[in-house]
Amino acid sequence: MRLTQPLPSFLASSLAHEQPQCLLRGTSPVASGMNFFLELWKTKGRIMSMIAAYYKNKSILITGATGFMGKVLMEKLLRTSPDLKVIYILMRPKAGQTLPQRMLQILSSKLFEKVKEVCPNMHEKIRPIYADLGQSDLAISKEDMQELLSCTNIIFHCAATVRFDEPLRHAVQLNVTATQQLLLMASQMPKLEVFVHISTAFSNCNLKHIDEVIYPCQVEPKKIIDSMQWLDDAIVDEITPKLIGDRPNTYTYTKALGEVVVQQESENLNIAIIRPSIVGATWQEPFPVSPAPGPQAGLHVDLLLAQTSSCPSSFSSHEMLDKGVLLAGVSLGWVDNLNGPSGLIIAAGKGLLRSVKAAPMAVADLIPVDTVVNLTLAVGWYTAVHRPQSTLIYHCTSGNLNPCNWGKMGLQIMASFEKIPYEKPFRRPNADFTTNTFTNQYWKAVSHWAPAIMYDLYLQLTGRKPRFTKLMNRLSKTLSMLEYFVNHSWEWSTSNTDMLMLELSPEDQRVFNFDIRQLNWLDYIENYVLGIKKYLLKEDMSGIPKARQQLKKLRNIHYFFNTALFLITWRLLIARSQMARNVWLFIVSFCYKFLSYFRASSTLKA
Numbered sequence: 001m002r003l004t005q006p007l008p009s010f011l012a013s014s015l016a017h018e019q020p021q022c023l024l025r026g027t028s029p030v031a032s033g034m035n036f037f038l039e040l041w042k043t044k045g046r047i048m049s050m051i052a053a054y055y056k057n058k059s060i061l062i063t064g065a066t067g068f069m070g071k072v073l074m075e076k077l078l079r080t081s082p083d084l085k086v087i088y089i090l091m092r093p094k095a096g097q098t099l100p101q102r103m104l105q106i107l108s109s110k111l112f113e114k115v116k117e118v119c120p121n122m123h124e125k126i127r128p129i130y131a132d133l134g135q136s137d138l139a140i141s142k143e144d145m146q147e148l149l150s151c152t153n154i155i156f157h158c159a160a161t162v163r164f165d166e167p168l169r170h171a172v173q174l175n176v177t178a179t180q181q182l183l184l185m186a187s188q189m190p191k192l193e194v195f196v197h198i199s200t201a202f203s204n205c206n207l208k209h210i211d212e213v214i215y216p217c218q219v220e221p222k223k224i225i226d227s228m229q230w231l232d233d234a235i236v237d238e239i240t241p242k243l244i245g246d247r248p249n250t251y252t253y254t255k256a257l258g259e260v261v262v263q264q265e266s267e268n269l270n271i272a273i274i275r276p277s278i279v280g281a282t283w284q285e286p287f288p289v290s291p292a293p294g295p296q297a298g299l300h301v302d303l304l305l306a307q308t309s310s311c312p313s314s315f316s317s318h319e320m321l322d323k324g325v326l327l328a329g330v331s332l333g334w335v336d337n338l339n340g341p342s343g344l345i346i347a348a349g350k351g352l353l354r355s356v357k358a359a360p361m362a363v364a365d366l367i368p369v370d371t372v373v374n375l376t377l378a379v380g381w382y383t384a385v386h387r388p389q390s391t392l393i394y395h396c397t398s399g400n401l402n403p404c405n406w407g408k409m410g411l412q413i414m415a416s417f418e419k420i421p422y423e424k425p426f427r428r429p430n431a432d433f434t435t436n437t438f439t440n441q442y443w444k445a446v447s448h449w450a451p452a453i454m455y456d457l458y459l460q461l462t463g464r465k466p467r468f469t470k471l472m473n474r475l476s477k478t479l480s481m482l483e484y485f486v487n488h489s490w491e492w493s494t495s496n497t498d499m500l501m502l503e504l505s506p507e508d509q510r511v512f513n514f515d516i517r518q519l520n521w522l523d524y525i526e527n528y529v530l531g532i533k534k535y536l537l538k539e540d541m542s543g544i545p546k547a548r549q550q551l552k553k554l555r556n557i558h559y560f561f562n563t564a565l566f567l568i569t570w571r572l573l574i575a576r577s578q579m580a581r582n583v584w585l586f587i588v589s590f591c592y593k594f595l596s597y598f599r600a601s602s603t604l605k606a
C-alpha cells in the first residue's frame, strides 16, 4: 500500500507533534502508519482542534492587547487554549490606571465572561509588561526584556495608531519604528516560532486590485525613519502630502511602510502578515446566536428566551423587543470603540447624521473582528508548523466572497433603528447617501448645521450649555476622513487565505471559522446595531418601548414642523408675489371646478 496523495497538512502537522505510540505487529510500516493516520484523523481531526493544541504551553507576546482586536484575540486564545503558558502584554498605563488595574478592568468585562468558565485562573496567565511604542526603545525595562527574549514563542503585533489624522512623525513612530524595534527583539529570541504582523487591507488603497504581496514604497522606510530624527515638525507637515501621495492619510501610508520593514527584517524570522479590511463588531463569538422561537426564528436579535409566564415561548424576537425584555447575559455584536462605521452608526441612530457622500454600489468591505482573530490564530499555527519559505500575506476581506454594498448596508442600518431605536435621539433617524457633492453640501447645511445651530440657540436661551455645533464639527471632520472609503471599491485577492482554509481540519474550520461566505449581512448588521446600543451606548434594552414612543413623537413633530413651514412660506409668497397669487387662484379654481363636476356627475347617477 502506497501513499499516492500528500497528507492533508493538518495531519502532517499533527504527526510533527505526536509520535505513534505503537505500530501494529505483522503489518507493514506503511500500512500500520496509514492506520495510525486514519485513527488520528478520526479522533483528532474530528474532536480536537490542532490550532488550539498548538498554543498549549506556549509563551505568547501580544502588542495592542488593550485595543479592539487585541482584546478579542486574547479572549479567544484563553478560551480555546486555556493551557497556554503565559500571555505577555506590552501595554502602557492610561487614564490614571496602573497596568494591573487596567488589565483587571479588561478581564472583568463582559467579553471575558465565557473565559472564566474554562480558564478560572486567567489572571495568572496574563503578564502585563510596561512598554510605550511611542518611544524609540519601546521603554521596556532590562529585566522584562530579558524575560521576553528568553521565553517568547509567538508574537502577535496588533498595536498601531489607527487615527487618520495622526501627524506623520507620530504615525511613523508607532506603525513603522515600533514594528522595526519589535522585529529586532524578535531576532534575538531563541525560542521564537512565529511573528504575526497585523497590517490593513488599505495599506495599498492607492491601487484598485491588490494582491497578497508587499508593494514597494517610493521612499525607503529606513530613510523616512531617519529623516524623522532631524526634520522639524513644520517641515514634516509640509512634506506629508507629497510623501503619502495618492493615499488618503498618514495611517494607510505608515501601515504600508510597516509592511516593507517587516519584509526587510524578516530574513531569519518566520513571519506572516494579515491584512483585514474594515473591522466590525463580533459575528459569532464569544456570544452565541440565540434565535428566538416562533415565526421569526431566523431573526438573530439576541433577545430573550426567558421562559417566564410573561413571555410565552411563541413570541418572536421582535415581539420580545416590543416588550423590552432581554435575554439575560447573552448578546451579539460586541464592539467597544467608535472606529470604522460604529461612530457613524451612532450618529445616524441619534438623528445627527442625515447625509453621507457615498457610492451606494461601492463594496462595503466589512469584516467581523472574530473572523479576523480566527484567521490570525490559524495563521500563527500554520506559519509555525509549516514554516513557509517566504513571508505569506493573508487578506481578511469580505468583498470577493460575500459582497455587500454600502446602499444595502445603509438601508439595513436604517431598518434596524426601527426595531432597535437608540435613546434620546436628537432627531428622527433619517440618513441617506448622496453621490453628488453639491446635493450633499446642501443637505449638510439644511439637515446638519441648521438644526444644530437652532438647537444650540434654544439651549442658550434656556440657560444651558450649547453643544450641538461642537458635535457637528466633530461629525463633519469624521465624515471628511471616512468618505474616501465609502466612495471607492477595491478587489483583494485571497489565494493564501483560501489555501489556509483548505489546510484546516474540519474541527479547526469550526472552532477557528473565518469563512465569510457563511455570514448573513442582514442579521449581522442588526446585531451590530444592537451591540452598539448595549456595549457602546450602554443603554438598557428595557427602554426600547419608550424609545419607540419617542421616535413616534419626533415623527409627528417632524410632520407638524414641515406642514407649518410650508404654510408660512406659502402665505409669505402669496403676500409678496403676484405670480404666487395667480398660481394660488388657479389651484383654488381648479379644485372648485373639479368638485362641482364630481358633485354634478354623482347627482346625475343617483
Ligand SMILES: CCCCCCCCCCCCCCCCCCCCCCCCCC(=O)SCCNC(=O)CCNC(=O)[C@H](O)C(C)(C)COP(=O)(O)OP(=O)(O)OC[C@H]1O[C@@H](n2cnc3c(N)ncnc32)[C@H](O)[C@@H]1OP(=O)(O)O
Residues within 6 Å of the ligand: 162, 163, 164, 165, 200, 201, 202, 277, 278, 279, 336, 337, 338, 339, 340, 341, 344, 345, 348, 356, 360, 406, 407, 408, 410, 411, 413, 414, 431, 432, 433, 474, 477, 478, 479, 481, 482, 485, 486
Ligand atoms: C441607497 C440608500 C441608502 C440608505 C442610506 C442610509 C444611510 C445610512 C447611514 C448610516 C451609517 C453610515 C455607514 C457608513 C459607514 C462608513 C464607514 C467607513 C469606515 C471606513 C473605515 C476605513 C477603515 C480602514 C481600516 C483600518 O485599517 S483602520 C481602523 C479604523 N480607524 C478608524 O476608523 C479611525 C478613524 N477615526 C479617526 O481618525 C478620528 O477619530 C477622527 C475621525 C479624525 C476624529 O478625531 P477627533 O475629532 O479628535 O475625535 P476622537 O479623538 O476620535 O474622539 C472623539 C470623542 O469620542 C470619545 N470616544 C472615543 N472613543 C470612545 C469610546 N469608545 N467610548 C466613548 N467615547 C469615546 C473621545 O474620548 C472623544 O471625546 P472627548 O475626549 O473629546 O470628550
Ligand SMILES: NC(=O)C1=CN([C@@H]2O[C@H](COP(=O)(O)OP(=O)(O)OC[C@H]3O[C@@H](n4cnc5c(N)ncnc54)[C@H](OP(=O)(O)O)[C@@H]3O)[C@@H](O)[C@H]2O)C=CC1
Residues within 6 Å of the ligand: 063, 064, 065, 066, 067, 068, 069, 070, 090, 091, 092, 094, 131, 132, 133, 134, 135, 157, 158, 159, 160, 161, 162, 174, 198, 199, 200, 201, 255, 275, 276, 277, 278, 279, 280, 337, 339, 340
Ligand atoms: N479596526 C479596524 O478597522 C482595522 C484595524 N486594523 C489593524 O488592526 C490592529 C489593531 O487595530 P484596533 O484594535 O482596531 O486598534 P485600537 O486603536 O483599538 O488599538 C490599538 C492598540 O495599540 C495600542 N497602542 C497604541 N499606541 C501605543 C503606544 N504608544 N504604546 C503601547 N501601545 C500602544 C493601544 O494601546 P492603548 O489602549 O494604551 O491606547 C491599543 O491596544 C492595528 O494594527 C490596525 O492597523 C486593520 C484593519 C482594520
